[in-house]
Amino acid sequence: MPEAVSLTIPPPSIPTIDHKIFAVYHRESAATLIPDSGATHILIRETDADILHSTTPYPPHTHRPQFEVANRQFISPIAIGVLRFPESTVTTQAYVFRDSDLADNLFGIAPLLHQGYTATFTDSAFTIHSPHHVLLYGSKAPHSNT
Numbered sequence: 001m002p003e004a005v006s007l008t009i010p011p012p013s014i015p016t017i018d019h020k021i022f023a024v025y026h027r028e029s030a031a032t033l034i035p036d037s038g039a040t041h042i043l044i045r046e047t048d049a050d051i052l053h054s055t056t057p058y059p060p061h062t063h064r065p066q067f068e069v070a071n072r073q074f075i076s077p078i079a080i081g082v083l084r085f086p087e088s089t090v091t092t093q094a095y096v097f098r099d100s101d102l103a104d105n106l107f108g109i110a111p112l113l114h115q116g117y118t119a120t121f122t123d124s125a126f127t128i129h130s131p132h133h134v135l136l137y138g139s140k141a142p143h144s145n146t
Helices: 046-051
Strands: 006-009 023-026 029-036 042-045 053-057 079-084 091-097 105-108 118-121 125-130 133-139
Touching: 029 042, 029 046, 042 046, 042 079, 046 079, 046 091
Parallel strands: 006 023, 029 105, 042 091
Antiparallel strands: 006 133, 023 029, 042 105, 053 079, 079 091, 118 125, 125 133
């Protein structure tokens, strides 16, 4: 299991929530994503799909990608959408899964690394940045894995 850190992206009118992993705010709700340096994509539970834009369901009987999860099972998404990052023009593709297929939302770091960003993990913080721009940041509670 990847190390959990607090990574919040609040709009100016919503206060930061301490010790969350990665909160993407949409309306009055927040979705939490676990940063995962080993994940190749962003995987979102159906419950939290409202954080995405331009979500499109896969038609029945369409070939869908498969993803292997921690329990060695393969799961297939039910939809695909776009995750936008506040105060930037950065977007990335995200896959939507049934809640029964995915215990947590997983934030694969690779899609942002492919866009030229760098991910830095320390014992108390996490940052995704370019030389001149911090896209995401956060911290975790001391001695916490969540």
